[in-house]
Amino acid sequence: MTTAWQQVRAVADAVLYEGYLLYPYRASSGKNQARWQFGVLGPAQAAELGLGEDDTLSAELLVDPGPDTALTVVVRFLQLQHRAVERDTLGRFEPVDELTVAGHTWLTWDEAVECEVSFGPFSESELATLQTLPIVIAGGTDVEHVDGGRLIRTRAALCGELTVRSEADDDLLRISLAVRNTSAAPADKNSAIARSLIGTHLIAEVTGGEFVSLLEPAASAAAAVSRCRRHRCFPVLAGPQGCTTMMLVSPIILYDHPEIAEQSEGALFDSTEIDEILTLRVMTMTDQEKAQARATDPRAAEIIDRCDAMSPEALLNLHGVLRNPHAGTEIRSLVPEVPEGMDWWDPLADTAVAPTIDAVMVNGVRVSRDSRVRLHPCRRADAQDLFYADKVARVTCVHETVDGDQQIGVVLEDDPAAEMHDWYGRYLYFAPDEVEPLSEGKSPWK
Known part of the structure; x- marks a missing residue:
């Protein structure tokens, strides 16, 4: 597995399990009574019947093609696995919510099984024709015997399909992807979530070309x-910075090129x-x-054990890293400096x-109160x-800020409540590189 794939998979795993189980676990x-919030594709008619989620996720991607462009798509999701606990009563098993024997406890609970299906690679000529590809995940039942009883794990069969096609868009290639859950219509909410694709997301890789x-x-x-x-999803470039x-x-x-912080322990x-x-909080x-x-849940047990075993050095790493985005550059500031010898938190420093x-230079233009600007948010x-x-x-x-970063407070011109926001100081804040100075006129409401 390449470094790019490792980074993408790490982020994809975080997406897959987001909200799976929340503190206090x-x-x-x-908060753990209502689960499965993200990427849930319900079975057929689940949304119409009010029993589950919409059955489809779709997106359009753009590829700058080369001579031998090929596309691979990986569909990933969770399959619900219900864990029922049964107590052994003189050779007969009866369902219970909880079983405790010799200090060990088992609970009736919904677990999940990771599912991953890969398709391709598809050549550009193959993509020109609509590809409809089946997704079939078998159901099943597993029995695990434990002291004083047994655990019954059941999974419903899942059926779905991935459709892929391409078409030219100017000099680019537009790739249309859609995942649809085609499992049978549910009878109730429990059967709806049991037949759902949970945490659904896709990883697409192109060779002989670049994504836009x-x-x-x-x-x-x-x-x-x-x-x-796009429908119910957010496509972004993945892998290390510069990977397309x-x-x-x-x-x-x-955002493009998301990553897991290297300080994260899990x-x-x-x-x-x-x-x-x-x-x-786990430690307490x-x-x-x-x-x-x-x-x-076994995954909750992993979290508890990892936190309990964390070293002071690892815990200190979680405190974060301070990086200066302006390191090595000279910044011209029109905001007065705090007087030398005075602490920034001293009330007298506020007079500085x-x-x-105060003002800031943006593209050679002095920007201060009453300046008009056009917003170009880019910091995410x-x-x-x-x-x-x-x-x-x-x-x-x-x-x-005390770190030397400059922020420009603004109110929107077309906001009917602009004057009110200005009156009580409720502003939107942007960095200097996110605004474009405008020279024409004053604000229409000023």
Whole structure:
């Protein structure tokens, strides 16, 4: 497996198990009563019947083709596996929610099995014709005997299909991918989730060509990118920075070339949380709480054991790394410096800066309060920034952080509540390289 594949698979695994089980990793926790939030493709008619999710995920990708372009697609998802606990009562087995024998506990619980199906490689000529490829995952029942009873693990059979086709778009090749769950219609919510493809995502690899970024395309590809459509997914370039041969079609919003922080010791199934905080909270759990988590799921047991065994050095690594994005560059600042010999947190230091009159140079133009700018969000600091692309805004203030980073506060011109936001100081903030100064006129509402 190449380094690129290793990095892509690490991120794909994080997507696959996102929300699988949340802190405190116990079945009794309310947040673990409603699971399987991402990438769930329900069986036929599940959505229409109000019993499950939509059955399809689809995306369009762009390839800059070469002489021998070929495409490989990997479909990955989880298959629900119900673990039922039965107690041995004089040779007869009866279902129970919990079985405890000699200090060991087993719970009735829904586990999951990883499924991965690879298709291709497909040549450019093959892609010109619609390819409809079956996805078949067998069901089954496994019995594990334990002290005082047994565990019955059951899986429903899953059926689906992947469709792939291509068509020319200017000088590029548009690849249309769709995964659909074709399993039989469910009778209730339990059968719906049992027949669902969970955490569904795709990994696409191209040889003899390059994928085009759908987030930050070159100017020559912008029109083609605007014509791309997606349904319930977010395709991004994957692999190391600079790699253009792999795409991850994720059910979760990501940026190009996502990666797992090298300081991370392992999955915690909650990427919206901070590893250090979750690890510390696991360490503070009581022995009884940890035993309940271990009894819930083998993957929860791995988390508990990993956190308990973590060294002080590994825990310190989770504290994070401070990087200076401006290292090695000279920055001209129009924000006054805090007087020498004065601490930045000293109240008197506040008199050295005035956000409503301070300024910053952007493309040789002085930007300060009342300047008009066009927004070009590129830092991906917030997913909502995408909605502000190309919007015209009025600058309200210029700030500088204690780390030396400059932030420009703005309100949108076409926001009916702009004056109110300005009145009580609710601004949107962007870096200087995310705004384009405009010279014409004043804001229409000013």
